[in-house]
Amino acid sequence: MGLVSFAAGSYLAFVVASYVVVYVAERYDYAWGQAGVFNLLCVVSLAPTAMLTVMFWLHIATVQRFHRIHSCFAIGVGSTTAILTLFWVLSDRNG
Numbered sequence: 001m002g003l004v005s006f007a008a009g010s011y012l013a014f015v016v017a018s019y020v021v022v023y024v025a026e027r028y029d030y031a032w033g034q035a036g037v038f039n040l041l042c043v044v045s046l047a048p049t050a051m052l053t054v055m056f057w058l059h060i061a062t063v064q065r066f067h068r069i070h071s072c073f074a075i076g077v078g079s080t081t082a083i084l085t086l087f088w089v090l091s092d093r094n095g
Contacts, residue, residue, distance in 0.1 A: 002060070002072040007053045009076025014045035017084050052079060 018041035022028050028037040056075070060066065067075065 001069055002067055003053055003057055005069045005072040006056050006076040007049055009073035010052050010080045011045060011049045011076075013077045013080035013084070014049060015042055017080075018042055018045065048083075049080075052076070052083075 018038055022034050022038045022041065026034075028034050032040070053076075056072075056079075
């Protein structure tokens, strides 16, 4: 149950970040439109969510430490936010 909670938190963070990028910052391709780009980002976010969930599962398996469901959700949101922040800082924000 903790892995599902982690994946839900991670995916929620990706969806919120996609919403902010498309609708708040208005960074989208005009040919696709806002809804098309948002849907694409939500679908593409499934891959990094799966990768993060597998890494979290490996962490649980190797350390043999179990977390509560709420803390798994918070770890999912926090790790995804940290990765997205790192990518944002390392990217070219001028264009």
